[in-house]
Amino acid sequence: MDRIQFYEIIYSIVKEIPVGYVMTYGQIAYLAGEPQYARMVGWAMFHAPKEWYLPCHRVVNSQGRLVPGWQEQKALLEKEGVTLKANGCVNMKLHQWQPADHE
């Protein structure tokens, strides 16, 4: 798979994340077909053109931690209805979006 295609899939998945839900980099990479590309997901998010309007604030790491150096993300998630723990991490069990939920 071309890296470009991989990015395209990543962006597609991220754009499909509904309000009030979040996903992990690893999960996105997995859905994109390359579970090992978690780092590329994060890299792609940071370098994603704003014209894509990606809800990258709904993307967190496997621990539910928010993006380092981006305190605004916390406020954004709270405004979307995402409940954050006292330590500032997302309640993954409550907000981790699962595409195959109705499986």
Next chain:
DNA sequence: AGATTGACCAGAT
């Protein structure tokens, strides 16, 4: 062209 870093993850200690 080689080495280092990065919005990560999983396993090991």
Next chain:
DNA sequence: TATCTGGCCAATC
């Protein structure tokens, strides 16, 4: 449970 290490790919120095 918390911290460290190795590995992954791409971009930058």
